[in-house]
Amino acid sequence: MGVKIVQTAHAVPTKIMTNYDLSQIMDTSDEWIRSRTGISQRHIATTETTSSLCGQVSEQLLQQAQLPATALDFIVVCTMSPDYFTPATAAVVQGMIGATNAFAFDLNAACSGFVYGLSVVQHYFQTNKETYGLLIGGEVLSRLINWQDRSTAVLFGDGAAGVLLKNSHTPHLLASDLATFGDRGGQLTAGYRGGASQMVNGVNQIMPYFQMDGRGIYSFATRGVPASIERALQQANLVADQVDHFILHQANTRIVAQVAKRLQQPLSKFPQNMAAYGNTSAASIPLLLDECVRSGQIKLGDILVLSGFGGGLTVGTQIMIY
Numbered sequence: 213m214g215v216k217i218v219q220t221a222h223a224v225p226t227k228i229m230t231n232y233d234l235s236q237i238m239d240t241s242d243e244w245i246r247s248r249t250g251i252s253q254r255h256i257a258t259t260e261t262t263s264s265l266c267g268q269v270s271e272q273l274l275q276q277a278q279l280p281a282t283a284l285d286f287i288v289v290c291t292m293s294p295d296y297f298t299p300a301t302a303a304v305v306q307g308m309i310g311a312t313n314a315f316a317f318d319l320n321a322a323c324s325g326f327v328y329g330l331s332v333v334q335h336y337f338q339t340n341k342e343t344y345g346l347l348i349g350g351e352v353l354s355r356l357i358n359w360q361d362r363s364t365a366v367l368f369g370d371g372a373a374g375v376l377l378k379n380s381h382t383p384h385l386l387a388s389d390l391a392t393f394g395d396r397g398g399q400l401t402a403g404y405r406g407g408a409s410q411m412v413n414g415v416n417q418i419m420p421y422f423q424m425d426g427r428g429i430y431s432f433a434t435r436g437v438p439a440s441i442e443r444a445l446q447q448a449n450l451v452a453d454q455v456d457h458f459i460l461h462q463a464n465t466r467i468v469a470q471v472a473k474r475l476q477q478p479l480s481k482f483p484q485n486m487a488a489y490g491n492t493s494a495a496s497i498p499l500l501l502d503e504c505v506r507s508g509q510i511k512l513g514d515i516l517v518l519s520g521f522g523g524g525l526t527v528g529t530q531i532m533i534y
């Protein structure tokens with residue numbers, strides 16, 4: 213028994229911050245941000261939360277499928293910026309939409325979260341019973357941004373996107389490759405609380421905001437993503453030429469171009485939308501997938517590579533037939 217994506221959807225906060233807006237509050241420029249990253253604007257939460265954005269995506273997915281929330285067997289939210297440590301974002305969403313038959317939990321693999329999530333949830337579709345589940349990537353990264361740090365503040369945006377999954381008789385998820393490099397985890401951190409015991413030293417040592425070795429992550433991504441894609445393609449007995457679309461994590465247009473070059477594939481096979489949303493971490497891959505499906509760029513039967521990289525450090529690839 214396989215699993216297939218039957219609906220896609222996304223939701224973003226209404227407030228948009230352009231590069232120009234950022235240049236009014238920090239020493240940066242539209243030219244610097246666009247030329248180094250490909251980002252022009254991002255959506256920033258005001259009243260929205262990670263749970264409310266994921267809730268909107270869930271409701272849209274159910275409405276598109278004309279399915280009651282009680283038909284869901286599970287909800288998994290991939291996030292590195294949940295509203296709470298507990299309850300999980302997925303549990304908040306489960307309660308919000310009334311998915312009383314669904315179990316729900318969060319998964320954190322940063323920007324690789326959605327790809328890791330697809331690998332994990334496949335397991336729940338092995339039965340003969342008709343099974344439905346939601347897999348959503350949702351982030352409010354703006355709460356992890358130090359607005360005085362121009363080296364990270366210009367990169368990230370808020371949003372949520374996801375898919376409704378159902379079991380199928382034909383296999384759609386062909387192969388996956390997941391890899392983690394915990395020894396390099398210090399290259400990208402946010403929300404450190406390990407030194408937070410006031411009982412011990414009287415100091416509340418927390419580091420809420422992004423700290424990043426930009427060059428280190430760039431080099432990790434431009435080498436790690438093509439290597440992960442090659443491993444996954446090999447498992448699926450496919451070569452890169454057979455792939456219709458490469459849906460990569462939307463962090464930086466230069467990273468996407470480097471990956472295309474290393475795989476010797478035309479850039480036209482790599483749709484991009486970071487100009488409009490910035491880096492939305494776990495939401496970025498399903499957000500791009502949803503836009504490509506809605507525009508008709510991705511069609512039923514297309515061979516897709518989904519590949520993400522980020523905090524952990526993590527990298528992950530899923531090969532699928534849409």
Ligand code: ACO
Pocket residue numbers: 239240241244245248249322323324362363364366400424426427429430463464491493521522523
């Ligand atoms: N505006 C203007 N100047 C800036 C800005 C800014 N926003 N940020 C940095 N600069 C300056 C620096 O101070 C530096 O100045 P100097 O030369 O006088 O010292 C200069 O620009 C170059 O800085 P670099 O950091 O060397 O710039 P680089 O070309 O490496 O680009 C970037 C930086 C865009 C961050 C790049 O390294 C990158 O994209 N790395 C990958 C990061 C990434 O994808 N992270 C997300 C991972 S996903 C996740 O899990 C959340």
